[in-house]
Amino acid sequence: MPDTTKPRWDDEVDLLVVGAGAGGMTAALVGALEGLEVLLCEKSDQVGGITATSGGTIWIPGTHLSVEAGVPDSTEAAARFLAAVVGERGGDAQRAAFLEAGPRVVATLKSRTAVDLVAAQAHPDYIGNQPGEAYGGRALAPTPFDGRRLGKADFARVRPPRREFLALGGMMAARNEIDALLHPFASLANFRLAAGTVLRYARDRLRYPRGTRLVMGNALVAQLLYSLRQQRVPLRFETRLVELVKEEGDVVGALVAGPEGHRRIRARRGVVLATGGIAHNRRLREQLYPEAARRYCLAPETNSGDGVETALASGAALAEGLDSPGLWMPCSILRRRDGVELMWPHIILDRAKPGLIAVNSAGRRFVNESDSYHDFVMGMLRSPEQAPDKPAHLICDRTFLEKYLLGMVFHGTRRLKPYLEAGYLIEANTPQALAGRIGVDPTTLAQTLADYNRDAERGEDPAFGRGTSAMNRFNGDPEQAPNPCVRPLGPGPYYAMAVWPADLASSAGLKGDEDGRVLDANDRPIPGLYACGNDLSSMFRGTYPGPGTTLGPAMVMAWRVVQHAAAKTGQADSRASHRTTASPLPRPS
Template identity: 85%
Template sequence: MPDKTRPSWDEEVDLLIVGAGAGGMTAALAGTLKGLEVLLCEKTEMVGGITSTSGGTIWIPGTHLSVEAGVPDTTEAAASFLEAVVGERGGDAQRAAFLEAGPKVVELLQEKTAVNLVAAKAHPDYIGNQPGEAYGGRALAPLPFDGRRLGKSDFARVRPPRREFLALGGMMTARNEIDALLHPLASLANFRLAATTVLRYAFDRLRYSRGTRLVMGNALVAQLLYSLRQHDVPLRFETRLVELVKEGDAVAGAIMAGPDGHRRIRARRGVVLATGGIARNPRLRDQLYPEATRRYSLAPETNTGDGVETALAGGAALAEGLDSPGLWMPCSILKRKDGTELMWPHIILDRAKPGLIAVNSAGRRFVNESDSYHDFVMGMLRSPEQAPDKPAHLICDRAFLDKYILGMVFHGSRRLKPFLKAGYLIEGASPQALADKIGVDPATLEQTLADYNRDAERGEDPAFGRGTSAMNRFNGDPEQTPNPCVRPLGPGPYYALAVWPADLASSVGLQGDEDGRVLDANARPIRGLYACGNDLGSMFRGTYPGPGTTLGPAMVMAWRVVQNAAADQANSQTEKRSA
C-alpha cells in the first residue's frame, strides 16, 4: 500500500534556493557548476534585493586579486584582525571556514562566471589600530557592467538603486566619479568623464527606463544575473516561500506560491534560505531591534523576513550573544511636496570631512564622526543622553557647505533655499540660534563647539580620537593638515542636518554552523535546511569589521552550503550502494 503520510510533490530538484540576492544567486551558480539540479525562486519581479541598492563591495581576505592589485593580503592577518574585533563573542568556526573558502570562491567566480571583481588598493578596514588590519586588498569591488548585455527584459529585472543615488533621473555614478560630475570644468579629465557619462546616459534613455552603465551593487547583481542566464539556471519570479515541508525532523522541501498557485517542491539535497534577513518584518523588529532603530530601514519594502519566520516555525533557533542585532547607517530624511520621503545614507562623503561635528539630542558630541556608519550609530544608541524618538544632528559651518557634500546638499551654499524651505537643512546665525531650532540647550551646544574648536585648532580630538585611524584619514580631506578630519568650525551661519538610525542589514539571524546548516534550539543541524546572507546569523557577531562584510560572507557561505549539500548527496549515494 502507498504511504499516505508522505506528501505528494509537484516537482523535485536537488537544491531549492529562496531569494535572488547576492547569496541566493551565488548558491544557484555554485550548485549548477557542481552538477546539482537547482531551482532559484524570487518573491518579487526583480533580482538583487538589498545587494542592488548597496555599494556592492565584497570583503574577502587573502585573494589572488589583492596580489594583482599590488596590495597582497593574507588570511592569517585577517584572522588576527577578526580575533581582535570580534573578541569572545563566538562564531570562531564560521569565521575560520569563511577565511579558508573565500579565496576559492573568488577564483571560481572569476574563472567560471561573468562576475568580475577588482581589489581596492585603498579601502581600509573599518576598525582601526588593530593587529592584522588592512589598508587595501580585502575590499573587492565589481567592475562596471553594461546592462545592455542582459537584453531589455532582463535589464528590467535588475532592481534599481535608491532613487536618491540616481543623477538626472536615472544615471548611476560611482563614488569616485561624483567630484568630476559636480565640477566638470575643473580639469580636462573631469570634463571628459562628465561628457562621456552624460552622453552615454542620454543615448540609453532613448531605449531604456534608466542608464545601462551599472556600478556598485547594481553591477554585481547584473553580473550574477547574466551568469545565471549563461548557465541556464532556472529562475522563477513572483514566487514566495509559504511553508517548509518536513519529513520527521528533516526538511524535505517547501510549499512555494507563484503565479500559477501553490506548488510543493521536493528538495532532495536541501532548501537554502537567502531572503534578506528580518529586514522589514514588524514582529521581529519589535522583538529584536532597539526602539530607536525601528523607524527606518534601507531594505526593500518586500523584504519581510520570510526565510527567518518560516525557519523559526520549523524549529530553527536565532543566533544569540551578538554585539548588535543589526548593522546601522545614519540617514537624513527629505520630505517632498507630494508627501513622499527621500532617505540619504551618510556613508563617507560628509561625516569624515573637517569642519563638521555630530551632537546628540542633548547637544553634546557622542562619537568619532569619521568612524564607520555602523559605529557612528552604535555611538548614538549607546549615548545615555540620546532620546530614542529624536535624531542626532550633523553640524557644520558655511565653509563646509562651500567645499563638501552634506547629505543631499550637493551644490554648495548657492542653492540652499530649497533644502531650508523643506526643513531638511536648518540654519542659525549663531550656535544659540541653531540650538533653539534643533531643540537642544543653547548653552550646551555653545560649550560643545567651544571645546571642540579649542582642540581642533591644533588638529586634535582628544575626546574621540578623530583622525587617528587609517580609515578616518582615508575618508578625510588630505588638504587639511595636520589632521585631515579635524578643523575648527568657523563663524556663522551654522547649519544642522538631522540623522536617524536605519538598518542596512540584520546581524541577528538563524543560528547556523560553518557550512550554513541551520541549527535548532539544541544547536543540532536541521537536516535539509540551509541559510546564507542576512538570513544566517552574523559570523562577525554584530560587529562591522570592514567594507562589504555582509556581501562577502553571504557569497562565501552560499558556496559552502553547496559543497555540504553535494557531499551529503555523494555520501547518500555511497550508503545506498553499500546497502
C-alpha cells in the same frame, strides 16, 4: 479515501534557493556549476534585494586579486584582525571556514562565471589600530557592467539603485566619479569623464528606462544574473516562501506561492534560505532591535523576514550573544511636497570631512564622526543622553557646504532655499539660535562647539580620537593639515541636518554552523535546511569589521552551503558531465 491521483510534489529539484540577492544568486550559480538541478525563487519581480541598492563592496581577505592589485593580503593577518575585533563573542568556526574558503570562491567565480571583481588598492578596514588590519586588498568591487548584455527583459529585472543615488533621473555613478560629474570644468580629465558618462546615458534613454552603465551593487547583481542565464538556472519571480515541508525532522522541500498558485517543491539536497534577513518584519524588529532603531530600514519593502520566520516555525533558533542585532547607517530624511520621503545614507562623503560635528539630543558630541556608519550609530544608540524618539544632528558651517557634500545638499550649491523650506537643512547665525531650532539646550551646544574648536585649532580631538585611524584619514580631506578630519567650525551661519538610525542589514538571524546548516536550540543541524546572507546570523557577531562584511560572507557561505549539499549523498550529480553548456547571451549590436 485519500486522493491518490494527485502527485505529492509539483516540482522536484536538487537544490531550492529562496531569495535572489547576492547570497541566493551565488548559491544558485555555484549549485549549477557543481552539476545540481537548481530552482531559484524570488518574492518580488526583480533580482538584487539589498545588494542592488548597496555599494557592492565584498570583503574577502587573502585573494589572488589583492596580489594583482599590488596590495597582497593574507588570511592569517585577517584572522588576527578578526580575533581582535570580534573578541570572545563566538563564531570562531564560521570565521575560520570563511577565511579558508574565501580565496577559492573568488577564484571560481572569476574563472567560471561573468562575475568580475577587482581589489581596491586603498579601502581600509573599518576598525582601526588593530593587529592584522589592512589598508587595501580585502575590499573587492565589481567592475562596471553593460546592462545591455542582459537584453531589455532581464535588464528590467535588475532592481535599480535608490532614486536618491541616481543622477539626471536614471544615471549611476561610482564614488570616485562624483566629483568629476559635479565639477566637469575643473580639469580636462573631469570633462572627459563627465561628458562620456552623460552622453552614454543620453543614448541609453532612447531605448531604456534608465542608464545601462551599471556600477557598485547593481553591477554585481547584473553579473550574477547574466551568469545564471548562462547556466540556464530557472528563476521564478513573484514566488514567495509559505512554509517548509518536513519529514521525520528533515526539511525535504517547501510550499511556495506564485503566479501559478501554491506549489509543493521537493528539494533532494536541501532548501537554502536567502530572503534578506529580518528587514521589515515588524515582530522580529520589536523583539530584537532597540526602540530607536526600529523606524527606518534600507531594505526593499518585500524583504519581510520570510526565511527567518519559516525556519523558526520549523524548529530553528536565533543566534545569541551579538554585539548588535543590526548593522546601522545614519540617514537623513527629505520629505518632498508630494509626501514622498527620500532617505539618504550618510556613508563617507560628509561625516569624515573636517568642519563638521555630530551632537545627540542633549547637544553633546557622542562619537568619532569619521568612524564607520555602523559605529557612528552604535555611538548614538549607546549614548545615555540620546532620546530614542529624537534624531542626532550633523552640524557644520557655510564653508563646509561650499566644499563638501552634506546629505542631499551637494557641495557648492547656491540653492539652499528648497532644503531650508523642507526642513531638511536648518540654518541659524549663532550656536544658541541653532540649538533652539533643533531642540537642544543652547548653553550646552555652545559649549560643545567651543570645546571642539579649542582642540581643533591644533588639529586634535582628544575626546573621540578623530583622525587617529587609517580609515578616518582615508575618508578625510588630505588638504587639511595636520589632521584631515579636524578643523574648527568658523563663524555663522551654522547648519544642522537630522540623522536617524536605519538598518542596512541584520546581524541577528538564524543560528548556523560553518557550512551554513541551520541549527536548532540545542545546536543540532536541521537536516536539509541551509541559510546564507542576512538570514544567517552574522559570523562577525554584530561587529562591522570592514567594507563589504555583509556581502563577502553571504557569497562565501553560499558557496560552502552548496559544497555541503552537493556532498550529502556522495559526489555531485553525474549529470554535470552531461549538461548542455549554455552559450553566452548575445551582446548588443
